[in-house]
Amino acid sequence: MRIAALLFLIPFLWQFNNDCSSSTYIGVCDTTKANICILSGKAAQAATLLAQTSNYNSAVALIKKAQSAHYKEYVISFGRDSTGNLINSSVSMGNINSGHIPAIHNRFADVHIHTGEQPPSSGDLYGFIDQIITTPHYIRYIVTPMGTAYALILINKEEALSFNTFYARRAGIKHLQPDGTSVSYQPTFPQQLVNEFNELVSWSHTTRETALVFLLKKYKTGIALLKQNASGIYKTLDVIEKTDSKGHKIYLLDYCP
Numbered sequence: 591m592r593i594a595a596l597l598f599l600i601p602f603l604w605q606f607n608n609d610c611s612s613s614t615y616i617g618v619c620d621t622t623k624a625n626i627c628i629l630s631g632k633a634a635q636a637a638t639l640l641a642q643t644s645n646y647n648s649a650v651a652l653i654k655k656a657q658s659a660h661y662k663e664y665v666i667s668f669g670r671d672s673t674g675n676l677i678n679s680s681v682s683m684g685n686i687n688s689g690h691i692p693a694i695h696n697r698f699a700d701v702h703i704h705t706g707e708q709p710p711s712s713g714d715l716y717g718f719i720d721q722i723i724t725t726p727h728y729i730r731y732i733v734t735p736m737g738t739a740y741a742l743i744l745i746n747k748e749e750a751l752s753f754n755t756f757y758a759r760r761a762g763i764k765h766l767q768p769d770g771t772s773v774s775y776q777p778t779f780p781q782q783l784v785n786e787f788n789e790l791v792s793w794s795h796t797t798r799e800t801a802l803v804f805l806l807k808k809y810k811t812g813i814a815l816l817k818q819n820a821s822g823i824y825k826t827l828d829v830i831e832k833t834d835s836k837g838h839k840i841y842l843l844d845y846c847p
């Protein structure tokens with residue numbers, strides 16, 4: 591009888607251990623063992639809602655136009671005025687691979703455009719962690735010239751802070767240009783993660799997007815990458831590592847439902 595009762599409880603114990611979704615998506619559980627789709631659900635909805643506003647659309651149109659004319663990164667921040675209305679900052683011009691986030695009242699999101707088709711960089715990730723320290727619901731959008739759109743959102747603040755400590759960023763290098771000006775490159779992952787990222791891309795032939803999603807999960811960054819689908823909805827990306835029949839590791843990227 592006791593054994594039967596225990597067996598009956600096992601599925602519920604399993605659910606308890608893996609349920610990080612409770613009332614808020616910034617949970618305190620191990621996100622690698624949890625369902626990332628459930629954890630990121632509310633933040634993904636928030637990212638989609640903001641992307642449906644005229645503020646977002648005009649910001650994206652502005653930075654796309656500026657990027658195509660000058661081949662630099664451009665950034666716009668989103669905030670709220672004292673009555674709660676959505677407001678946009680002015681456009682900030684960066685350089686070829688990094689930008690400056692403009693100040694705005696109650697800033698809670700920003701969007702920047704890359705000069706190529708790359709997904710969010712390590713610099714975008716560490717910069718995002720700086721934002722979530724004070725604003726856990728922060729959304730960082732990244733768009734490309736061809737129209738691919740990503741967003742970084744937080745699913746577990748404790749994990750993000752811990753990642754930021756144990757896998758601290760390395761300062762970006764400064765490159766002096768022929769005209770005397772210097773370009774500051776953005777911070778990078780520590781060498782271990784740079785090596786792993788490069789191995790995923792060159793040996794396992796994953797896309798940079800897949801490699802990033804895999805590292806976000808493996809190193810418990812507490813951060814999820816969203817990608818906008820053809821209907822304008824921001825969906826969380828998840829990746830599963832498998833071994834094929836020849837013993838090679840393969841990485842399957844998928845959208846949450």
Ligand SMILES: [Zn+2]
Nearest residue numbers: 710711714732
């Ligand atoms: Zn970026």
